[in-house]
Structures are given as C-alpha cells and as structure tokens.
Amino acid sequence: MTSKAPLALIRAVGSEQDNEGFSLLELVVVVAVMAVLSAVALPSFSCVLPKAKANAALVAMKQIQKECIIKKNFDMQEVFSDNNLQGYQISTNSCQGTGGNGIISAIPEDTNVAPTFILATQTNELSYSFKGQTGTNFQQCLGLICDITNGSKVKGGEAFKKELEVNPFVFKDTYIERGCSSYVIVKGETFDEAESNSKAIGGNLVTINNKSEYAWIKEKITNNSRMLKDSGYDKKNLSHTMYFVGLNDASSEGEYTWTSGEDTEFGNNTDLIHRQNWKAQQHHASSHDYFVLQSNDQGFTEYTQDYRPELYSGTHGQLTWVDNNSSFYKGSGWDAPHFGLAEIPRCKK
Numbered sequence: 001m002t003s004k005a006p007l008a009l010i011r012a013v014g015s016e017q018d019n020e021g022f023s024l025l026e027l028v029v030v031v032a033v034m035a036v037l038s039a040v041a042l043p044s045f046s047c048v049l050p051k052a053k054a055n056a057a058l059v060a061m062k063q064i065q066k067e068c069i070i071k072k073n074f075d076m077q078e079v080f081s082d083n084n085l086q087g088y089q090i091s092t093n094s095c096q097g098t099g100g101n102g103i104i105s106a107i108p109e110d111t112n113v114a115p116t117f118i119l120a121t122q123t124n125e126l127s128y129s130f131k132g133q134t135g136t137n138f139q140q141c142l143g144l145i146c147d148i149t150n151g152s153k154v155k156g157g158e159a160f161k162k163e164l165e166v167n168p169f170v171f172k173d174t175y176i177e178r179g180c181s182s183y184v185i186v187k188g189e190t191f192d193e194a195e196s197n198s199k200a201i202g203g204n205l206v207t208i209n210n211k212s213e214y215a216w217i218k219e220k221i222t223n224n225s226r227m228l229k230d231s232g233y234d235k236k237n238l239s240h241t242m243y244f245v246g247l248n249d250a251s252s253e254g255e256y257t258w259t260s261g262e263d264t265e266f267g268n269n270t271d272l273i274h275r276q277n278w279k280a281q282q283h284h285a286s287s288h289d290y291f292v293l294q295s296n297d298q299g300f301t302e303y304t305q306d307y308r309p310e311l312y313s314g315t316h317g318q319l320t321w322v323d324n325n326s327s328f329y330k331g332s333g334w335d336a337p338h339f340g341l342a343e344i345p346r347c348k349k
Contacts, residue, residue: 051145053087054114057106058138060084061117061126068095068121091196095121098193105200115141116200129201134163156346169197173231176220185227186340191290191324194244194340195259203344204260205246211300218299225295240336242292250289272317288321
C-alpha cells in the first residue's frame with residue numbers, strides 16, 4: 001500500500017495529462033520517494049544479522065556460565081563447549097579463563113558492529129562491552145547494535161574511564177586520550193591475553209601510526225612506567241617493563257602488520273624495529289612474532305655502522321622482538337612484568 005500512495009498523489013497532480021503511461025516527472029518523483037524509503041529501511045535491515053549473531057552468542061555465553069558452575073561444583077574437567085558462536089571468537093575453552101584470571105570473552109569479528117560478552121567466572125558475572133559502554137543490561141546492549149553512529153565520537157572522559165575500569169583486567173588510573181583514540185593499560189602476560197583483553201573493551205593492542213604518536217606514548221605512558229606508577233601499581237621491578245603492541249608477523253613471516261588492520265606511515269613497519277641489536281636478534285625473527293615497547297625505550301635514534309649499513313644506518317624505532325609467552329624471559333635478565341597497551345577508537349581517524 002505504501003507504493004500506491006505516491007502514485008495516487010502523482011496521478012492527482014498530473015490528472016490534466018490523461019495518458020496511459022507515466023510521464024518523466026512521475027517517474028522521477030517515484031524514484032525519489034523510493035530512494036527515501038530505502039534510506040529509512042536499509043539501516044534497520046543492516047543490523048538484523050549482527051543482532052541475531054550477538055543474541056545467539058549471548059545465549060551461548062549464558063550456557064557456558066551455567067556449564068562452568070556445574071563443572072566447578074562437581075569437580076569435573078573444566079573444558080566447555082562453544083557452540084552457536086558464529087561470527088564470534090572465544091578467548092578460551094576453559095572455565096579457568098585466560099591467563100588464569102577467570103575471564104572468558106566472546107569477541108565478535110568486528111567490535112564496532114557487535115558487542116563483546118565477558119564472563120568473570122570467579123564472580124559468575126556476565127557483562128558486555130560495546131561502543132564505549134559496559135554493563136549487564138543486555139536488552140540495552142542489543143539495542144545499541146542498530147544505533148549507527150556514522151563515525152561520531154563515542155563516550156569519553158571520566159565516564160568512559162569508569163566504564164572501562166569495571167573490567168578486572170584494566171589497570172585503574174591508566175586511561176588517557178589523544179585525538180580519536182583512548183588508551184589504557186590492560187593485563188597481558190602473553191600477547192594473546194593482552195590482545196583478547198584489548199578486544200573485550202572495544203579496541204586492539206595499540207597501533208603506532210606515526211612518529212608523533214610514538215613519542216607521545218613514550219612520554220605519557222611507557223617511559224619509566226609512568227602511568228603504572230601513577231595508578232599505584234606496587235610491582236617494584238618496573239625498570240624493564242614491557243608493553244605488548246599490535247605489531248606482529250604471526251600470519252606471514254616478515255610481513256609486519258597490526259591487529260587493528262590499520263596502515264601506518266612506516267610502510268611495512270620494519271623502521272619501527274630495534275636496529276641496534278638487529279644482528280643479535282635476527283635469530284628471533286622466525287620464532288618471535290610479536291613486539292613490545294619497553295619502559296626504557298629511547299624512541300627513534302640514529303644508527304650508523306659499516307656492517308650491513310642498509311640495516312644499521314638511518315633513524316629507527318626500538319620495538320623489540322618477543323615471543324607470545326613472557327615466561328620465556330624468566331631468569332634471563334628480562335624478568336620484568338608484561339602488560340598490554342590497548343587503544344580504543346573514539347571516532348574515525
């Protein structure tokens with residue numbers, strides 16, 4: 001009936017032209033009306049599939065919540081099934097959670113389109129994180145899926161900081177903003193744990209887009225572990241603290257990409273790798289696919305040596321190769337705490 005109304009109106013307006021076909025004016029008006037109707041309908045339709053997947057994932061997480069309680073009470077093997085998580089990736093299939101912290105995350109393929117669901121098995125609390133919001137009101141959460149922001153800023157400032165700090169893996173008082181990004185330090189003894197925690201709050205491990213961002217991170221966050229000290233973190237050995245960043249070549253050896261999928265001004269990103277120790281660290285390349293910022297990182301510095309000048313000469317950053325598990329370094333002189341530096345988008349860059 002919707003399509004007949006515009007035609008009836010057009011016929012009334014153009015009744016003096018009593019012909020059997022439609023005039024060009026009539027066709028133009030009909031096309032315009034249909035375009036308006038499509039513009040209204042398409043956003044609602046486009047959120048149907050993500051909403052259905054999110055709802056299925058929520059049901060699956062509630063089932064996991066129940067399953068873990070049963071397994072715990074009856075001292076059973078703490079491995080659960082992860083059915084009905086189409087379009088989602090589960091952080092672990094153990095009721096122990098990732099990194100032994102009791103956190104199980106169901107993370108969507110695109111955290112900007114669908115919510116992340118987080119189960120804290122130690123307290124048996126299921127919550128969500130989506131578009132800068134966290135909580136347990138899942139009806140409100142699913143409603144946010146159809147709330148298309150078109151790149152406008154999400155909630156920031158003190159309110160957003162408090163929402164992030166509800167998550168037990170986020171270090172309090174380490175929240176800071178720059179441009180279209182929010183940054184916070186998260187727990188991460190391994191790269192996988194740090195990235196999983198970053199995704200759970202709507203972001204990824206940090207992407208260093210340019211030299212100015214690199215310098216800013218050094219000054220405001222990582223140098224001498226300033227943010228951790230301000231947060232009251234009581235670990236004494238902070239002199240070589242390591243922060244996992246999103247850079248890695250886990251998918252294809254020698255192709256250094258970011259978990260966020262962003263491109264940077266550094267080309268293939270090799271200019272970011274610590275060159276002073278390039279010769280000593282080359283043997284790490286095949287088995288160490290991940291990178292960290294260290295608290296004593298000097299940023300971009302000049303290197304000039306006669307040996308392999310194509311590697312040693314020029315200005316380079318000091319991101320250092322590591323493997324996925326920081327326990328590799330225990331007792332090796334690099335026995336320092338590991339964290340993740342998460343970056344959450346606040347608007348389109």
